[in-house]
Amino acid sequence: MERIKEAIARAKEKQSGASVSRLRDPEMPAGVDEIDIVESPIVYNETRVVDLDPAHLEKNRIITLDNEDPNSISFDILRTQVLAKMEANNWRTLAITSPTPECGKTVVAINLAVSIAKQTDYTALLVDFDLRRPRVAHYLGLPDENTFADYLDDKIEFADALVNPSVPRFVVLPNHRPIKKSTEILTSRKIKKLVSDLRDRYEKRICIFDLPPLKATDDAIAFIPQVDCVLMIVSSGETKPADVKECRRQLQSANLLGVVLNKSEEVSKAYYY
Ligand SMILES: Nc1ncnc2c1ncn2[C@@H]1O[C@H](COP(=O)(O)OP(=O)(O)O)[C@@H](O)[C@H]1O
Ligand SMILES: [Mg+2]
Numbered sequence: 001m002e003r004i005k006e007a008i009a010r011a012k013e014k015q016s017g018a019s020v021s022r023l024r025d026p027e028m029p030a031g032v033d034e035i036d037i038v039e040s041p042i043v044y045n046e047t048r049v050v051d052l053d054p055a056h057l058e059k060n061r062i063i064t065l066d067n068e069d070p071n072s073i074s075f076d077i078l079r080t081q082v083l084a085k086m087e088a089n090n091w092r093t094l095a096i097t098s099p100t101p102e103c104g105k106t107v108v109a110i111n112l113a114v115s116i117a118k119q120t121d122y123t124a125l126l127v128d129f130d131l132r133r134p135r136v137a138h139y140l141g142l143p144d145e146n147t148f149a150d151y152l153d154d155k156i157e158f159a160d161a162l163v164n165p166s167v168p169r170f171v172v173l174p175n176h177r178p179i180k181k182s183t184e185i186l187t188s189r190k191i192k193k194l195v196s197d198l199r200d201r202y203e204k205r206i207c208i209f210d211l212p213p214l215k216a217t218d219d220a221i222a223f224i225p226q227v228d229c230v231l232m233i234v235s236s237g238e239t240k241p242a243d244v245k246e247c248r249r250q251l252q253s254a255n256l257l258g259v260v261l262n263k264s265e266e267v268s269k270a271y272y273y
Helices: 002-014 052-059 072-089 105-119 136-140 148-152 182-184 189-201 221-225 243-249
Strands: 022-024 048-050 093-097 123-128 169-172 204-210 227-234 257-264
Touching: 002 182, 002 243, 022 227, 048 227, 052 227, 072 105, 072 227, 093 105, 093 169, 105 136, 105 169, 105 227, 105 257, 123 136, 169 189, 182 221, 189 204, 189 221, 204 257
Parallel strands: 093 204, 093 227, 123 169, 123 204, 227 257
Antiparallel strands: 022 048
16 A cells, blocks of 8 residues: 555656646647637646545555556556557547446556556546446545536536546546436437547547446447447456357447456456456
8 A cells, every 4th residue: 555655646746736736737738838729629727636545546456556566567468458459540439348247347447547647648538437337436536526417417617527636647537426318418419529529639648438337228339339449348257158249249340459357366467358
């Protein structure tokens, strides 16, 4: 835990202005004046900065902040493979799903996003689109204010819903409570426009969408056509081969990057690609 604490402190040191509660858009490329984006549909000059609690992260298996955690090597390998395929195809949006719940999608999505933000020059934007069972904010320990639900209700601007959890180039769109009519929302014009804006706005940004499981609802299969590619998480000993086969069939027209076998005890590493 000490190591996570130190890693967070180091990340904060790197982040100029981290002592104040808001900072300049972390994605803004050097030399681009804020005036340049004033007319854009997604304007965010400032992103809320939230401090993370190392003990809470550790409890929730968010390990990639700690370079020395032996399991973080698995996420480094995953990150390298994912980015290699995405770069080769000019893909920038990635959905994460699984056949059934509890396979570890959210844990993998957060660790992968942190790994991308920490180890590459990409910004990682993690969007919690498991609208029926949102967990990203809870696993990271983010405050329950200005959420995606508020943005949907037009109470706040998109920019104000974003959070920077004290890791440079890591931005989260959190959500705290289940949202009704999730399939309609994920396929609405508002969300379609948002996803395409997010994709096209910065070349150096990878957007990761944490989705619900394929077998539980229509949400994932309805949303996936909007993203460039998909990563499927399966749980060792829990996911049935027939479910994997069925989900691969469902994803036939999507760009399936690969399948992550999570919760494996057969190898020393808990995760591998
Ligand atoms: N590699 C792993 N080993 C052990 N437990 C894990 C692993 N990955 C995730 N978990 C645990 O499994 C549970 C479900 O994880 P979560 O990421 O919320 O799944 P999903 O998003 O697929 O529903 C959580 O309690 C999480 O801590
Ligand atoms: Mg989840």
